[in-house]
Amino acid sequence: MIKRRFILNFPPDSGDKPLSYHLVRDYDIRINILKAEVFPGKRGSLLLEMQGTAANIEAGISYLTRHEVVCEPLEKRIRFQHEKCINCGNCTAVCFAGALTIGPPDWELQFDKSLCVVCELCVTACPLKLFEINFQ
Amino acid sequence: MTIKTYEEINRKIKAGEAVVLTAEEVSEMARSCSPEEIAERVDVVTTATFGAMCSSGAIINFGHTTPPIRMEKIRLNGVPCYEGLAAVDSYIGATACDPEKPEYGGAHVIQDLLEGKEIELEAWGKGTDCYPRKHIKTRITKDSVNEIFLFNPRNAYQNYNVAVNTTARLIHTYMGTLLPNLRNATYSTAGELSPLLNDPEFRTIGIGTRIFLGGAQGFVVWPGTQFNTSKPKNEFGIPVSNAATIAVIGNLKEMSPEFIQAAYFEKYGTSLFVGMGIPIPVLDADMARRVSIRNDQIETSVLDYGSPGTPKLGQVTYEQLRSGTIKVNGKKVRTAPVASLAKARQIASLLKKSIQEGAFEITCPVQMFPQHTSLKSLTETEGEKQP
Numbered sequence A: 001m002i003k004r005r006f007i008l009n010f011p012p013d014s015g016d017k018p019l020s021y022h023l024v025r026d027y028d029i030r031i032n033i034l035k036a037e038v039f040p041g042k043r044g045s046l047l048l049e050m051q052g053t054a055a056n057i058e059a060g061i062s063y064l065t066r067h068e069v070v071c072e073p074l075e076k077r078i079r080f081q082h083e084k085c086i087n088c089g090n091c092t093a094v095c096f097a098g099a100l101t102i103g104p105p106d107w108e109l110q111f112d113k114s115l116c117v118v119c120e121l122c123v124t125a126c127p128l129k130l131f132e133i134n135f136q
Numbered sequence B: 001m002t003i004k005t006y007e008e009i010n011r012k013i014k015a016g017e018a019v020v021l022t023a024e025e026v027s028e029m030a031r032s033c034s035p036e037e038i039a040e041r042v043d044v045v046t047t048a049t050f051g052a053m054c055s056s057g058a059i060i061n062f063g064h065t066t067p068p069i070r071m072e073k074i075r076l077n078g079v080p081c082y083e084g085l086a087a088v089d090s091y092i093g094a095t096a097c098d099p100e101k102p103e104y105g106g107a108h109v110i111q112d113l114l115e116g117k118e119i120e121l122e123a124w125g126k127g128t129d130c131y132p133r134k135h136i137k138t139r140i141t142k143d144s145v146n147e148i149f150l151f152n153p154r155n156a157y158q159n160y161n162v163a164v165n166t167t168a169r170l171i172h173t174y175m176g177t178l179l180p181n182l183r184n185a186t187y188s189t190a191g192e193l194s195p196l197l198n199d200p201e202f203r204t205i206g207i208g209t210r211i212f213l214g215g216a217q218g219f220v221v222w223p224g225t226q227f228n229t230s231k232p233k234n235e236f237g238i239p240v241s242n243a244a245t246i247a248v249i250g251n252l253k254e255m256s257p258e259f260i261q262a263a264y265f266e267k268y269g270t271s272l273f274v275g276m277g278i279p280i281p282v283l284d285a286d287m288a289r290r291v292s293i294r295n296d297q298i299e300t301s302v303l304d305y306g307s308p309g310t311p312k313l314g315q316v317t318y319e320q321l322r323s324g325t326i327k328v329n330g331k332k333v334r335t336a337p338v339a340s341l342a343k344a345r346q347i348a349s350l351l352k353k354s355i356q357e358g359a360f361e362i363t364c365p366v367q368m369f370p371q372h373t374s375l376k377s378l379t380e381t382e383g384e385k386q387p
């Protein structure tokens, strides 16, 4: 199961099609509408979070595209407030990508963003809550 | 044979002539010097730790209002504090919280106060002839209250176990997030820098010892709760699991947010990172030998936090823990600290500097800790018997 976010732009005449119903029923995708701007008879846009298997999300997106919905993916990034870090090491216990490391000589946390795979485990592991998921 | 007294060492400290090393520096020195040589050359060794210590909290006296209230239910930013201490005294524990808002606990209230922030105080009383008021809602700061001092009943554990998880599911603990199937191991003690490992038999640390606490001077006031001197020891006299503890007190108004930090451990609750430093006088060769203890001589137990009764799976040294991997059940397991060695080192150096400058004197305990103590378990006398 993964989570991804998309901005969906609907054409003016799509209001009567139960698209989200099909996403849930046919593709087993859990959806969460984070923001909606719908103007009846005009274009509408949705900020949608989809949770499901990668294959199902991909199939769901091509289903939407077939119905003239333009889907723009939002990329997830980890945001980190390094200046508040106390170098406790809790986050390094869960970071298997090797992005967060601590060790000799100074035992200060090193964060190599380029190695981050956005597994999100550090978000809950940090007792100071210094990591956040950002969508761009 | 060198034998020094507390008075002699303090005279040197006042004159700015004391030779002070951190516990890591003296361990390094011990590779080439004998305990007798160290006792001759070194006066004080500084030890330190910076870790989450759940048994911490603050005593506060709010001051009286007119008309006065006998506070019988008290909330600070919604967090419950103890109401059974006279009219306006209270104790806020680091792990206290409103169950609806578990991420903000007593530790966060303490940190907010320390940072100078305003906190909402709400209290209720039944109203008495001498305390007629029944309710108050107001804002306080650390400067508006009469007293606020940390009183931590159990801090600075002498050694602590390594946590692993052999089950197939990820678990959240106060030792951090433990991945399934032995995929990580966490440890918390500062090893050779840790206070109670440098004086394992409490020859110099006792009731009345002046310490560095959260950036201010504080005191050891009692053996900590769960103080246990009967844990198995290794050949170097080091208990190989969590053993003794200390109860400490210090004025929160003088402390610094740099050395006190609130924490929230996922699905566990809140806790307080406490920065502590303890100076150890090198009275003789025996103390020199004690403070020279090295990471490869300090061992601790690996416990399975995923299984009931946390069974012991092995024993490792801090040198192995610091190397990044240990072996558990024949498997290589990645290690990670959950306490800050960087901060502990900063505290040991700061304490060293204040002793060198004559600003921090050492104290002879007014009473030594008890010997031969062990722990009792809580037995269930009512209700259903375990099968």
Ligand code: SF4
Pocket: A078, A094, A095, A096, A097, A098, A099, A100, A115, A116, A117, A118, A119, A120, A121, A122, A123
């Ligand atoms: S999101 Fe995962 S990979 Fe990225 S830094 Fe956090 S723990 Fe490491």
Ligand code: SF4
Pocket: A084, A085, A086, A087, A088, A089, A090, A091, A092, A109, A125, A126, A127, A128, A129, A130
């Ligand atoms: S868990 Fe948080 S505070 Fe601790 S080292 Fe990682 S980022 Fe820093």
